[in-house]
Amino acid sequence: VNRELMQQAQARLDAKTKPPGALGRLEEFARRMVAISGTGSPDTSKKVIYTFAGDHGVTDEGVALYPKAVTTQMVYNFLAGGAGVNVLARHVGAEVRVVDVGVDNDFGDLAGVIHRKVARGTRNFAKGPAMTREEMLAAITVGIDLAEQCRVEGIALVGTGEMGIGNTTPSSAIIAAISGKAVRDVTHRGTGIDDDALELKIRVIEQGLAINQPDSTNPLDVLAKVGGLEIAAIAGLVLGCAANGIPVVIDGFISTAGALIASELHPNVADYIFAAHRSMEIGHSFMLERIGVEPILDLNLRLGEGTGAALAMSLIEAGVKTLNEMATREQAGVTHE
Amino acid sequence: VNRELMQQAQARLDAKTKPPGALGRLEEFARRMVAISGTGSPDTSKKVIYTFAGDHGVTDEGVALYPKAVTTQMVYNFLAGGAGVNVLARHVGAEVRVVDVGVDNDFGDLAGVIHRKVARGTRNFAKGPAMTREEMLAAITVGIDLAEQCRVEGIALVGTGEMGIGNTTPSSAIIAAISGKAVRDVTHRGTGIDDDALELKIRVIEQGLAINQPDSTNPLDVLAKVGGLEIAAIAGLVLGCAANGIPVVIDGFISTAGALIASELHPNVADYIFAAHRSMEIGHSFMLERIGVEPILDLNLRLGEGTGAALAMSLIEAGVKTLNEMATREQAGVTHE
Structure with a gap:
């Protein structure tokens, strides 16, 4: 910068x-x-939030409260404008763009979706790698391509968001792998699982790390082995925004896991990142510190989708307007x- | 409620x-x-911020960084739309209404100002009471009248703001008087005074409390003796909003001093208050706790005018829209x- x-x-x-x-x-x-x-x-009138949707094989282990089908259902909700991110993006004058990077559903050529599906979800990382290296790179490329497109369109401010049942599980796995912290210290309740499910989730992540042995010094290896397609796309979007000189507002826990991968790959990436808010998920603050960004809001949000990013974008715009x-x-x- | x-x-x-x-x-x-x-x-489309302007005799003691004339100059800036509160209110779709309740300047019938001047500033509370009981009540009535008017107009959300060179001094005096806390523990740098000026400010407040002996159990006595006309008007606005069932967003340190007076007068007033943000001024957190409200934003703001209220109003509106x-x-x- x-x-x-x-x-x-x-x-x-x-x-x-x-x-x-x-x-x-x-x-x-x-x-x-x-x-x-x-x-x-800066002219902040053009603001876009990319909400990346992807499914997760690790939900087979019972780590999520909701069935996988909800990812698909929520994509339709995004298109209809009825989800939280739609309401908040409208409120702040931002556009929501929904990207299918890995939903376990055939949307055909459904209008309103950016079709960049790499696979119908990841594989169950408790049993083996979530993605091949090729899948991981393809998903990162989706984000990079979209950032490139933003430069062409003159987008002033980009927000990240995601939808993927089970995706706090790979996010916690990523932090644990990169930081070496105990899984227990970076794993929380996601959409609201109870104590027993939390213990299960911790065991599943521990098992996934033991089986896959991700190289903690290699963010891309961590991403492929225990990450997610939408997380990879977010990492790519953040990298692409940094490369194109576009400020990017990362949403909550899952988006921050993607941003962490990007930031670990190049120390200057953090200069382009705004952290929207402090999530309720434990482990989030640690990731923000490691990236070196201070969250803008602290409203106990834990919905994802890009909801926190929308609100923070408006505050950043307010600063520019002063x-x-x-x-x-x-x-x-x-x-x- | x-x-x-x-x-x-x-x-x-x-x-x-x-x-x-x-x-x-x-x-x-x-x-x-x-x-x-x-x-x-709730329909949140009608949002108004009242920015009350008043001067302070205590500036004779040298407690403020800027000359008293700046209060008047800033009133003209508000009318021209160039101040921080104008920019942020426009950003969130709120209207700014400027009320002269006590500026030491004759605005005549200047258009764009709500003319409710009670006096040309307070008297120097280091030497005697800032206001007579009648002046204090008249200033409170200004706020109550405006809240009444808001009900008639169907305003969904009211914000408070103020402009008054020197007005962190009476605000700290009010907290000290009501809480019994040491002046030093609730007095800070206002617009940015240095160490020597801070020591002077503390001594002046201590002297004002010693001379006036405000009754800590009587908020109106405290307000009259060491308060300010704009602070009284804010207290009245908060009272009036509570009485009329209108949510009111209090801005920063000075607005909170006004809200504290209102809240001390009736325990239910707090139910109608949203606290916009945590100010940089020490003593602010204590007031918020005493009122029983949790600030919405924490962005190191210390400008006043209603700037924090504007930003918080947009977040409250976002909640309603969900x-x-x-x-x-x-x-x-x-x-x-």
Whole structure:
């Protein structure tokens, strides 16, 4: 990112009709948006949230509260505009784009879906690798392609989201593999499983790590062996946004697992990431720290889909607007300090 | 507030296409908005922020970084739409209404200002009472009248804001007087004063409390002796909103001092209050705890004007929209647990 533009943006913020720094993190959002986009006055009107859908073979182990069919059902709900992410994206003026990267359902050429299916879900990582290396790379490429497309379209701000029954399980597996932390310390209740199911989920992840032996120093190996297709696509989207100078707002726990893979691959990727919120899932804060980003919201959200990203995008936009629209003390005839 | 409607709202949220509780505090906002407004599907389109302007005699003691004239200058900035609150209110679709309740300037019949001046600023509370009891009551009445007007207009959500050079000083004095806490523990840097000025500010507040001997069990006595005209108007607005069943979003440190007065006067007032954010000012968290409200945002804001209220109003509206617009599992054909 452009550090000189960042300093110029802060100097312009300091000339506004407010005490220096008084808009707190809104000022951070504004100067980072300038530095990432490379333009002094970013136009934030074009905002897109990509909601990647994929299924997970590991649900065969009974780790999820809802049946796999719900992933497909929710894709139809996204198209109908009735899901949480639809409501919140409309509220903030963002567009939701639904990407089938790995749903265990044949959507044919259903309109409204971006059809980039790599496989009908991952394999059960408790028994072997979730994906082949080729599948993993194909899913990452989906995200990279979409980021490329965003640059062409002039999208100012990208959000990540996901839908995939069972996908907190691979997310916890990814953190455990990369950090070496105990599975128990990074595994939580997902959509709301009880104590027994939580113990089962921990055992399944431990088994998956023992069987697959992912190389903790190789994020792509971890991703292929215990990750998910939608998580890989998010990793690719984050990488692609960084490569194309597009700010990307990562949603909650699962999106952050994807962003962690991207960030582990290149240290500069974090410069392009905004963390939407602090999830209820334990292990989330650890991932955010490792990436080096501070969450914007803390509203006990745990829905995913891109819901938190939508809300955070509006706050980032608010910061940019203070830079673009507030009067300077000079313009307003306000006495300097 | 209507507890039965609150439970009905939560039941409706639980039927939506999401795990129960997965939208965290957005669900709290939705059910509280229902309970306060008494309508199952609140229409949040009409949102107004009242920015009350007033001056403070205590600035004679040198407690503020900026000269008193800035209060007047900022009123003109509000009218021109160039201030932080204007930008953020536009962003969230709220209207800013500027109320002169105590600016030390003759605005004549200047268009765009709600002219309700009680006095040209308070007196220096380091030397005697800031206001007479009559002035204090008149300023409270301004807020009550405006809340009444909001009911007539069908305003769904009211925000508080203020502009008054020096007004963190009376705010800290109010908390110290009501809580009995040491002035030092509730007094901070306002717009950014240095260590020496902070020591002076603490001494001035201590002197004001010693000279005026406000009755800590009588919020109105505290308000009159060491408060401010805009703080009194905010107290009145909060009281009026509670009386009229209108949810009110309090901004930062100074607005919370006004809300604290209102809340001390009647225990049910807190049911109508949303706290926009956690201010950088020390003493703020204590006030929020005493009122019994949890801040929505934590973005290191310390500008006032209603800037934090604007952002929080949009999040509250987002919560209401999930209730109003999300599909149920039934409607979307999504498998139940």
